[in-house]
Amino acid sequence: MTDLSSAPGATPAGVRKPHSLYEVDALTKRRNATEFRFRLYGIIAIAISLSVLALMLFTIFSDGISAFRQASLSFPVTLTEEKLDPAGNRNREEMAKVTTIGYSNLLKENFAAYVNSQGFEVEGLTDAMIGDMLSRDAAAQVRNQVLADPELIGTTIDVTVLANGRIDGYLKGRVNREEALRDKNVTPEQLDLTDKLVDQGILTVAFNWGFMTRPDASDQRPESAGLGVAILGSAYMMMIVLVLTLPIGVAASIYLEEFAPKNWFTDLIEVNISNLAAVPSIVFGILGLAVFINFAGLPQSSSLVGGLVLTLVCLPTIIIATRASIRAVPPSIRDAALGVGASKMQTVFHHVLPLAMPGILTGTILALATALGETAPLLLIGMVAFVGTHPSAPIQGFFEPATALPVQVYGWASRSDPAFLERSSGAVIVLLFFLLIMNAIAIILRRRFERRW
Amino acid sequence: MSMSMVYLVIAVLAVVGFLLCRARALASAGGEARNLHSLPNYYGWHAVVMTVLPSLLVLIVWLIAQPIYIERQLENYFPPGALEDDSQRTLIMGDVRRVAAGIETAVSRGAMTSDEADALSPEDVRARLAAARIPLGSEVSGQVLDAAQDYRQIVIWGAFGRAALAILVSALGLLYAVSVSNKDFRARNRVEQVTLGVLIVASMIAILTTLGIVLSLVTEAGRFFTMYPFTDFLFGLKWDPKFQGNSTFGLIPLLWGTLYISLVAMIVAIPLGLFTAIYLSEYASPRVRSVVKPAIEVIAGIPTVVFGLFALVTVGPFLRDFIAQPLGLGNSGASVMTAGIVIGILNVPFISSLADDIINAVPQAMRDGSYGLGATPSETIRQVVLPAALPGIVGAVLMAGSRAIGETMIVTMGAGAAATMSLNPFEAMTTITVKIVGQLTGDTAFDSPETLVAFALGITLFVITLALNIVALLIVRKYREQYE
Amino acid sequence: MVNKVNNMLDDARLKDRTMTGTDIKITARNVQVHYGTSHAIKDLNVDILNNTVTAFIGPSGCGKSTFLRCLNRMNDTIASCRVDGEIKLDSEDIYDKKVDPVQLRAKVGMVFQKPNPFPKSIYDNVAYGPRIHGLARSKADLDDIVEKALRRGAIWDEVKDRLQSPGTGLSGGQQQRLCIARAVATEPEVLLMDEPCSALDPIATAQVEELIDELKQNYSVVIVTHSMQQAARVSQKTAFFHLGNLVEYGETGQIFTNPKDPRTESYISGRIG
Ligand SMILES: Nc1ncnc2c1ncn2[C@@H]1O[C@H](COP(=O)(O)OP(=O)(O)OP(=O)(O)O)[C@@H](O)[C@H]1O
Numbered sequence A: 001m002t003d004l005s006s007a008p009g010a011t012p013a014g015v016r017k018p019h020s021l022y023e024v025d026a027l028t029k030r031r032n033a034t035e036f037r038f039r040l041y042g043i044i045a046i047a048i049s050l051s052v053l054a055l056m057l058f059t060i061f062s063d064g065i066s067a068f069r070q071a072s073l074s075f076p077v078t079l080t081e082e083k084l085d086p087a088g089n090r091n092r093e094e095m096a097k098v099t100t101i102g103y104s105n106l107l108k109e110n111f112a113a114y115v116n117s118q119g120f121e122v123e124g125l126t127d128a129m130i131g132d133m134l135s136r137d138a139a140a141q142v143r144n145q146v147l148a149d150p151e152l153i154g155t156t157i158d159v160t161v162l163a164n165g166r167i168d169g170y171l172k173g174r175v176n177r178e179e180a181l182r183d184k185n186v187t188p189e190q191l192d193l194t195d196k197l198v199d200q201g202i203l204t205v206a207f208n209w210g211f212m213t214r215p216d217a218s219d220q221r222p223e224s225a226g227l228g229v230a231i232l233g234s235a236y237m238m239m240i241v242l243v244l245t246l247p248i249g250v251a252a253s254i255y256l257e258e259f260a261p262k263n264w265f266t267d268l269i270e271v272n273i274s275n276l277a278a279v280p281s282i283v284f285g286i287l288g289l290a291v292f293i294n295f296a297g298l299p300q301s302s303s304l305v306g307g308l309v310l311t312l313v314c315l316p317t318i319i320i321a322t323r324a325s326i327r328a329v330p331p332s333i334r335d336a337a338l339g340v341g342a343s344k345m346q347t348v349f350h351h352v353l354p355l356a357m358p359g360i361l362t363g364t365i366l367a368l369a370t371a372l373g374e375t376a377p378l379l380l381i382g383m384v385a386f387v388g389t390h391p392s393a394p395i396q397g398f399f400e401p402a403t404a405l406p407v408q409v410y411g412w413a414s415r416s417d418p419a420f421l422e423r424s425s426g427a428v429i430v431l432l433f434f435l436l437i438m439n440a441i442a443i444i445l446r447r448r449f450e451r452r453w
Numbered sequence B: 001m002s003m004s005m006v007y008l009v010i011a012v013l014a015v016v017g018f019l020l021c022r023a024r025a026l027a028s029a030g031g032e033a034r035n036l037h038s039l040p041n042y043y044g045w046h047a048v049v050m051t052v053l054p055s056l057l058v059l060i061v062w063l064i065a066q067p068i069y070i071e072r073q074l075e076n077y078f079p080p081g082a083l084e085d086d087s088q089r090t091l092i093m094g095d096v097r098r099v100a101a102g103i104e105t106a107v108s109r110g111a112m113t114s115d116e117a118d119a120l121s122p123e124d125v126r127a128r129l130a131a132a133r134i135p136l137g138s139e140v141s142g143q144v145l146d147a148a149q150d151y152r153q154i155v156i157w158g159a160f161g162r163a164a165l166a167i168l169v170s171a172l173g174l175l176y177a178v179s180v181s182n183k184d185f186r187a188r189n190r191v192e193q194v195t196l197g198v199l200i201v202a203s204m205i206a207i208l209t210t211l212g213i214v215l216s217l218v219t220e221a222g223r224f225f226t227m228y229p230f231t232d233f234l235f236g237l238k239w240d241p242k243f244q245g246n247s248t249f250g251l252i253p254l255l256w257g258t259l260y261i262s263l264v265a266m267i268v269a270i271p272l273g274l275f276t277a278i279y280l281s282e283y284a285s286p287r288v289r290s291v292v293k294p295a296i297e298v299i300a301g302i303p304t305v306v307f308g309l310f311a312l313v314t315v316g317p318f319l320r321d322f323i324a325q326p327l328g329l330g331n332s333g334a335s336v337m338t339a340g341i342v343i344g345i346l347n348v349p350f351i352s353s354l355a356d357d358i359i360n361a362v363p364q365a366m367r368d369g370s371y372g373l374g375a376t377p378s379e380t381i382r383q384v385v386l387p388a389a390l391p392g393i394v395g396a397v398l399m400a401g402s403r404a405i406g407e408t409m410i411v412t413m414g415a416g417a418a419a420t421m422s423l424n425p426f427e428a429m430t431t432i433t434v435k436i437v438g439q440l441t442g443d444t445a446f447d448s449p450e451t452l453v454a455f456a457l458g459i460t461l462f463v464i465t466l467a468l469n470i471v472a473l474l475i476v477r478k479y480r481e482q483y484e
Numbered sequence C: 001m002v003n004k005v006n007n008m009l010d011d012a013r014l015k016d017r018t019m020t021g022t023d024i025k026i027t028a029r030n031v032q033v034h035y036g037t038s039h040a041i042k043d044l045n046v047d048i049l050n051n052t053v054t055a056f057i058g059p060s061g062c063g064k065s066t067f068l069r070c071l072n073r074m075n076d077t078i079a080s081c082r083v084d085g086e087i088k089l090d091s092e093d094i095y096d097k098k099v100d101p102v103q104l105r106a107k108v109g110m111v112f113q114k115p116n117p118f119p120k121s122i123y124d125n126v127a128y129g130p131r132i133h134g135l136a137r138s139k140a141d142l143d144d145i146v147e148k149a150l151r152r153g154a155i156w157d158e159v160k161d162r163l164q165s166p167g168t169g170l171s172g173g174q175q176q177r178l179c180i181a182r183a184v185a186t187e188p189e190v191l192l193m194d195e196p197c198s199a200l201d202p203i204a205t206a207q208v209e210e211l212i213d214e215l216k217q218n219y220s221v222v223i224v225t226h227s228m229q230q231a232a233r234v235s236q237k238t239a240f241f242h243l244g245n246l247v248e249y250g251e252t253g254q255i256f257t258n259p260k261d262p263r264t265e266s267y268i269s270g271r272i273g
């Protein structure tokens, strides 16, 4: 039955000579070299991924961190009556007829006069150049201030207004004299003056609260563009997503895990959920556009539509996470509750659900974090449009146009002025900050309530 | 009566019902909760369910039915032929709605009394509204104004009728709940049945979503194909939309760009992801693993728009300045390479964590067998573990491929918008997703083929990604069964 | 065949068993094994002879597998495992820094409790070892090695017509013989078997036992078993382990008929374990 005629040494292929374990033969050396290379590939792969990640975070932080500091100019302005209130009766309606152009000229004159009075020697500097160092936003700011308090007219007040984006850029090292020669928005003389103003404390760089509170600004005023509307919009959408996904997700998961009979219908639901989780998010945007905006007639660019779309985007993930944590509750607990005469429904709501809650919340927060960074579907429902005013408080505000943090990142990144790149990267920092917080909460929740049955 | 008032009334009724029914049930049991069929609160909840649910249903049905009714009603104002054409119809109805909304706003701002509003004539309506700072695009025809006035009336009466009906139904529900609340009523069973119903409805949202996606894609794409031949779309070699119409929409260049970029992404992601997974599961010490694995997963947690920005400002210019230009391969920052590499990196954690699971599912006995024969770890991995895990890994790669195909922000910011078909990976190309965004964020009218083509593109994308995922799921499931 | 099996099952031949090997293949001195803080093998000394079947017996958890895995350094793959002491193969310390475990395992092959064929064809399963160790110079060589190994594994006749079909498609007993053939194909000098028959039915067990008996002509075989009958049937030497200690080691006939240690006696008579 077996062939045992040949001893190992006698086999035709018995090429391995008996040798000491202490010496490594050539083949083994080669094999070990391969082994070493293979292991190295693993290290290289990890190194590449992590260093790209590090590079990405580094470039974005170094581009964006300066968005949190902003240059502004402080100088006295005499609010002359004949320019700002020609009628002289301090009537707001009539004063409102003076547009920002009027204020702009006044500010420029005052600033130029103030600078000249300080006696800076800068060759070739004209008053017009001095005036242009102010942000276009300054006039609107002072106008609002005056309209709010007409009694200011006739007095001289100290104002602090934003400096022009190029001046700001110069102080942050984004703009230099060579570029200034070619750039029609800034001249080298202005930069010379900038240095002197900084020495005098007239031009200061301070923390940029406006970046977090102001609305977006037009192409001409990168210095005043802020994330106020985007943060509000994102917050509104997160509220809507939370309020909708949590109950729906939990209800659906409870049904599928605890009550659903095994039949074609529940199978269909299961398959649906796992497939929806893999549908590209942009398709949900198309759905939102067709159903919520065109069919249901909800307002375009509103947080409501954004929230609804994001709800649909993250519902499958939340259901998957929730079901996993419901499943993790051991059957013994259900048996115990059923055993003391609780109904199935009571068992689920009184025992299973509370025990599964930490897991559900963790999953929900992580899904919300994904939703917060979701961009593509929001573009389709019109959130990329320019929104210059803050939406009002909920619930009214849900129906008003808003934008979202990641959409703002995209919007600013597609503008040509490099000053907006700083804003865009700054917006990423804010976005990542929120994501970090959400993930930290999820991790803490998980640690705190982690259970071993 | 505004909607929020209606909700408030219903809420108050519900609270009243809760307290009333609870008390009544207790009273019928002589104040002894033990004699009740269900716990006292269940009688309360039964009342809440009865007051709230039916009236909410009424409201929902009304909200859906009213626009349909209005549309029917308004048809009477126009000659039969005027509404034949679909786009014509949307235009006219839009006009009617705008005028009606304008008048309504004017009244609510106090710019005119509602009697004045009723008496508006086609000639002065535009001027009057303009005076109230409500601009209307075009002149208003008599038919449109009449329709708009009627529309206003229906809306006003509709709001009233809706509120009245909802509150009535709610009150009836309350009465019913009160009448049945006695000690023998099986309140708990009733409440639980309703709860189960709610749970079932919630779990059907997934199906509704899919249905919504499919229906909206199919109907809108269907409209597109009535304006543009199907075969020209599917096999067209040129993508050239024009504002003034007469556009060419050939899918092939977009498909080419999409697949080319996904290919580059996969070439980057597969080796990186696989080697990462292999290293982490077979070589790394638990300590290294506990640091590196979350670090890799951070990549997956970063929004894609951030990667898009990275592609736009760092990767694109780098590839252009250091590779494409020196080699004479073009001078565009946006390119297949830029987008492909960044998507590839984005997909690394996806592939590595799926592959990690799959590799870990290969039984240890298999590895022992190989080590016991004197194989090195790399031989074991390449010749035993990977072949055993292969189906699962193929599944993971397909899923990653579907993600790459559906990726939007990175290609929008890093691949360019030129619908070219070229082999040069340093040239800007475009993808299906980029064009969906492009066509739907433009200012063209919603009924033009320029906009509707996005739905045809959407269907293409949906079908491709869905097919990839289903195949992947089947493979992975099959593989899991093998070891369970 | 059936007759032969019956003969095998009849283990009354203990006394006239002759020792076929005499020279020492493996010596273990003062071996200690720790898993983290738990002490799995305590100060173990043993000599394993060439051309002999050595059986390790003892109650569950006493460290048989652990010690067996020390002999070809399979414990290296377990991070928490620490081996102290000295184990020599042909008077070379296998835990010496210079020793590559890969080379060691080529000399000391292993067969596991559960059959674990690779998800490859039968041919590739057997050819795996020879390939990685470069034992074949040509395809014909390899074919030859595979056939020889399958014959020695007593499974050639059953699989010779379907060498290209997957190894996982065989029955449990066939799979285990395939695994033995796979281990034999690398021409090891020692063959370690950890409960090779525990997943097999009596017929398959008999086949494997017969095989082991034949294998000892060329190899030193160490087998872990929970079946006293099996130990008695196939082995010439038996080692009894208890709580990490080697309690008694000697001729199989002596251990089973005349144990020196009371623990051995009570285990064999069924009182411990
Ligand atoms: N990988 C491991 N990590 C930690 N402890 C282990 C490990 N493997 C075995 N042990 C412990 O070492 C001791 C000896 O285990 P071993 O597997 O050698 O026993 P055994 O004699 O083979 O038992 P059995 O007959 O059940 O196979 C046991 O206490 C066991 O719990």
Ligand SMILES: [Mg+2]
Pocket (backbone or CB within 6 Å): C064, C065, C066, C194
């Ligand atoms: Mg064991």
